[in-house]
């Protein structure tokens with residue numbers, strides 16, 4: 001599926017919930033379903049700075065598509081990660097580089113994220129785009 | 140627990156003095172439990188700042204004109220208030236700085252003059268980064284060695300080990316009076332006495348102590364005592380540094396500039412007398428004046444009343460928290476101020492903090508600028524709640540409900 005379609009799908013899913021509490025609960029559920037990443041990929045190099053919780057992000061390229069693997073020691077952060085992985089994993093570098101990332105705002109979550117966490121989220125998106133740029137240059 | 144009922148009766152009146160306490164967060168009444176980071180500001184302090192800019196604004200210590208004289212008087216009046224409050228011998232022992240961090244840097248930097256390679260300095264494991272890093276920089280510059288007083292499982296310092304660290308190479312010992320991360324009140328009287336017996340100077344970081352109980356620097360016989368006005372109902376950007384006159388006279392100035400000089404020529408300048416020697420440039424005049432008003436406000440309620448009431452809140456909250464499944468409280472010293480650090484089960488403190496923030500409850504999560512303590516317990520951080528005299532039992536009840544809700548959501 002195209003990135004923008006996945007994003008619309010996510011926005012629609014969150015639209016069902018009226019309160020931030022319900023949205024949070026959904027996010028926590030999503031967080032619990034993120035597959036664990038290997039200890040080897042939980043390296044210092046893969047840590048994203050700017051988060052109070054630890055976030056690891058690892059990427060690999062397979063058949064022209066980038067696969068993202070990520071983890072965090074905080075569950076809400078993991079929920080956010082799951083949305084990013086669902087959106088950006090298995091996409092080609094060019095689409096990732098050109099993707100809009102305002103779907104997080106559309107979900108109505110950003111005002112419920114602390115400044116620190118919002119900053120962490122921006123850093124995650126930045127790192128995802130960096131990976132895409134790096135992999136596109138490797139072609 | 141017996142406490143002064145009058146304090147309780149007045150609590151609603153006291154709360155009215157703090158406009159921010161009626162703020163709504165996300166539709167919920169704000170519950171402010173991050174007082175160890177910064178205390179809220181009463182109307183009289185806010186008005187003092189606005190009054191200064193409306194009626195007094197001018198530079199101090201230099202103008203012949205009326206406004207400058209009035210502003211100087213008010214500024215110096217504030218110094219007198221802090222001198223009296225901490226029982227210093229004279230006003231020249233009270234220096235105004237931008238904060239605790241700045242004060243510690245001022246002292247540690249001055250000690251370059253007194254340290255040589257292989258001299259020793261002693262810190263505790265319970266310190267805020269502000270009382271670690273400036274001294275590490277001092278070690279880098281001088282080749283001195285830093286030793287650490289360890290703590291135990293309860294968050295108390297091990298004084299037996301401390302005794303073995305002291306020797307004739309020890310030049311300075313720097314410990315906090317109260318730990319910001321755990322709330323432990325340290326036995327600084329013993330630390331000061333033992334350090335002095337070994338010939339070492341002592342700096343006490345009182346940032347977390349000054350808001351909670353009386354401090355008598357003369358009785359403590361401490362060499363340096365530092366704290367921040369923004370934790371004492373004052374504005375941000377003002378620190379109070381007490382130093383024994385003998386020490387302050389020996390220490391070199393930290394910054395050069397106007398106000399701190401006696402005579403200046405290109406060959407050589409001579410420095411002003413205390414306290415001006417350490418107050419280069421135009422200080423935070425309105426802030427210093429307002430800090431004095433904040434101190435007056437605290438003293439009007441009375442630190443004895445404050446301590447009694449906060450102890451009551453601390454006991455109540457501690458026993459209520461212990462009813463929550465999986466809770467682990469860090470820092471269980473017998474002597475504590477109203478600070479509680481904890482985690483619930485395996486839940487990340489940041490997750491709990493985020494959920495209860497949405498419910499309008501302000502707490503601190505993370506390592507609280509005290510990573511060595513977190514390393515000791517092998518945790519990424521804690522949730523820290525810290526009470527002031529304007530917090531209530533009702534707020535604690537709402538917090539407990541919110542924590543239970545958050546814990547259910549997150550487990």
Ligand SMILES: Cc1ncc(COP(=O)(O)O)c(C=O)c1O
Pocket residue numbers: 175176238239240241267269270315317318319344346347367
């Ligand atoms: C024990 C302790 N020391 C030092 C500081 C630093 O104070 P400031 O940020 O006002 O310089 C704090 C502030 O949290 C503290 O709690």
